[in-house]
Amino acid sequence: MKLGILAVSCVVLVAATLGTGICAETEEMVIFGFEKDLQDWQIPEWEVEDTEYYAAEDIAVSGYYASEGDYSLELLVDFPGGSWKGAYVEKEMYVTDWSQFSALKVDVYVPQTVPAGLKGRIVLTVGEQWKWTEMNRGIALTPGEWNTITAVVKEGSTDWKFFPDEKFRQDIRKIGVRIESDRKPVYKGPIYIDNVRLAK
Amino acid sequence: MQFKTFLFTISYVFFCTAFVVYPAFCEEIVIYDFEEDAQEWQIPDWAKGNEDYVGSDLTLSKEHSSALRVFADFPGTGVWKGVYIERVMDVTDWSDFASIKADIFLPEDAPEGVGGRFIFTLGDDWVWTEMNRPLSLKPGEWTTISASILPDSMDWRYFLTDEFRKDIRKIGIRIETITHTAAYSGPLYIDNIRVCSERED
Numbered sequence: 404m405k406l407g408i409l410a411v412s413c414v415v416l417v418a419a420t421l422g423t424g425i426c427a428e429t430e431e432m433v434i435f436g437f438e439k440d441l442q443d444w445q446i447p448e449w450e451v452e453d454t455e456y457y458a459a460e461d462i463a464v465s466g467y468y469a470s471e472g473d474y475s476l477e478l479l480v481d482f483p484g485g486s487w488k489g490a491y492v493e494k495e496m497y498v499t500d501w502s503q504f505s506a507l508k509v510d511v512y513v514p515q516t517v518p519a520g521l522k523g524r525i526v527l528t529v530g531e532q533w534k535w536t537e538m539n540r541g542i543a544l545t546p547g548e549w550n551t552i553t554a555v556v557k558e559g560s561t562d563w564k565f566f567p568d569e570k571f572r573q574d575i576r577k578i579g580v581r582i583e584s585d586r587k588p589v590y591k592g593p594i595y596i597d598n599v600r601l602a603k
Numbered sequence: 604m605q606f607k608t609f610l611f612t613i614s615y616v617f618f619c620t621a622f623v624v625y626p627a628f629c630e631e632i633v634i635y636d637f638e639e640d641a642q643e644w645q646i647p648d649w650a651k652g653n654e655d656y657v658g659s660d661l662t663l664s665k666e667h668s669s670a671l672r673v674f675a676d677f678p679g680t681g682v683w684k685g686v687y688i689e690r691v692m693d694v695t696d697w698s699d700f701a702s703i704k705a706d707i708f709l710p711e712d713a714p715e716g717v718g719g720r721f722i723f724t725l726g727d728d729w730v731w732t733e734m735n736r737p738l739s740l741k742p743g744e745w746t747t748i749s750a751s752i753l754p755d756s757m758d759w760r761y762f763l764t765d766e767f768r769k770d771i772r773k774i775g776i777r778i779e780t781i782t783h784t785a786a787y788s789g790p791l792y793i794d795n796i797r798v799c800s801e802r803e804d
Contacts, residue, residue: 432755432762497735500761601762 431508435494435599437464438472444494458482458584459490468595470510470549475597482521482584482591491526492596493579501572504601505557509580512595515547518588525554528577530570539564541583549597552580629701635690635796637663637671644671644690658686658778667708667745670794675778677717679786686791687722689775696769697752700798704749705776708792711743716782719748724773726766735760737779745794748776753802 435442441464450457458481465477480490501507511523522541529536539562544550554562556572582594635642641663650656657676664672675686697703707719718737725732735758738748750758752768778791 434755434757498757498759498762499735503762503764 431600431602432504433471433598433600434498435476436472437474437476437597439474440464441476442494444476444492446492450491456488457491458488459492462492465593465595467593468512468549469597470512471598475512475595478582478594478596479592480582480584480590480594482589484584484587484589487583487585489581489583490594491579491581493526493528493577495577496575499574499576501556501575501601502569504572504603506553506555506602507578508551508553508598508600508602509596510549510551510598511544511580511582512549512597513544513546514592514594517546517590517592519543519546520584520588521546521590521594522583522585523550523552524581524583525552526579526581527554527556527575528579530574530576533576536563537581538562541581544582553602629799629801631704631797631799633795633797635671636669637794638669639663641671642690644688646673646688650687655682655684656687657684658688661688664790664792666790667792668794670708670792672790672792673778675787675789675791677780677785677787679714679780679784681783683780683783685777685779687775687777688793689722689724689773691773692771695771697771697798698765698768700800701753701802702749702751702799703774704747704795704797704799705793706745706747706795707740707776707778708745708794709740709742710789710791713740713742713787713789714782714785715739715742716780716785717778717787718781719746719776719778721748721750722775722777723767723771724775726770726772729772730767732759732761732763732767733777734758737777737781739781740778751802 446459446462450459460479460481463477464474466474469475478490478492482488507525509525513521521544523544524538524541526537538554542552558567558569560567580596646658646661658673660674662672664670673686673688677684703721709717718739720734720737722733734750740746752763754763756763776793
């Protein structure tokens with residue numbers, strides 16, 4: 404009986420130790436996991452006013468779906484169909500020099516009931532001129548699963564509308580994610596964004 | 604006998620649960636308390652000759668506990684000004700620590716619009732590395748400025764690598780105008796510079 408209790412206790416102790424966050428170093432670093440709050444991500448004011456092209460209604464932290472931890476950013480969208488519309492969220496960066504990293508990754512979840520056709524892309528605002536810089540194509544989002552959007556930020560990347568030089572990743576002022584519906588599908592409801600991370 | 608077994612079991616469960624329920628707490632180590640002297644903190648020569656830097660007369664003061672005192676002369680003319688002090692580190696490997704903190708006292712007659720930040724000088728190339736924003740100091744109070752030095756810290760202009768955390772050559776504190784019309788001529792006090800061993804969430 405005592406040996407049994409001792410064995411169970413040891414298992415609990417080991418599990419607790421692992422659960423306190425001691426883990427092997429990885430090559431990816433999560434910078435936004437939305438575990439406690441929105442971490443200052445927001446729908447910018449210009450988008451709220453641009454109802455012709457933009458369809459983001461609200462954002463919040465949600466515990467419904469998460470690709471990392473227990474929470475994610477929930478973006479409420481209203482895509483009416485028939486024309487191109489986007490739903491964009493962004494965060495101003497204070498850590499602007501990403502020279503050590505080669506790529507940015509973001510996970511996006513589209514509920515299973517949503518028809519196929521939504522796309523996602525990463526948008527960066529770069530440099531002293533705050534230049535809007537978006538990926539050259541949207542990534543198809545498969546409903547019912549977490550989709551990872553990856554954008555390579557190092558010199559020579561083919562993910563942007565131009566070839567970035569070394570300076571590109573040294574002055575990242577904002578990071579943004581845009582979900583898009585190009586005439587279809589029609590969808591009003593939540594999209595989930597999580598596990599924003601930098602990869603070496 | 605059964606009651607003893609029950610007590611034994613409960614005790615073990617509580618003992619093990621303690622590691623799950625309670626979050627890691629920050630064990631702080633005070634590295635500079637200025638109780639006896641300025642502990643080799645100084646205004647560097649380059650700052651003395653620089654018109655953007657307006658600090659002078661760094662000394663030990665007993666006025667607001669025993670603390671480092673430096674005089675600032677912020678003219679409030681709409682131009683950024685700073686007061687910078689630093690100390691060369693003998694212990695350069697800070698990889699066991701999660702954050703650094705310092706307490707700064709801004710006298711009551713000082714205006715709002717003054718902030719403080721940490722600045723490190725890192726590595727073989729002595730790379731100047733400052734926090735990406737100053738933290739506002741409240742007049743009449745001790746304000747704690749704090750910066751995470753973990754690799755995912757959002758407090759610096761870039762993500763600190765382990766390489767850098769192992770080679771911190773200098774530590775500096777800069778008190779500066781956030782609002783450049785903040786005019787103040789008088790003392791500032793710095794105390795209780797400490798490192799913390801655990802992440803504080």
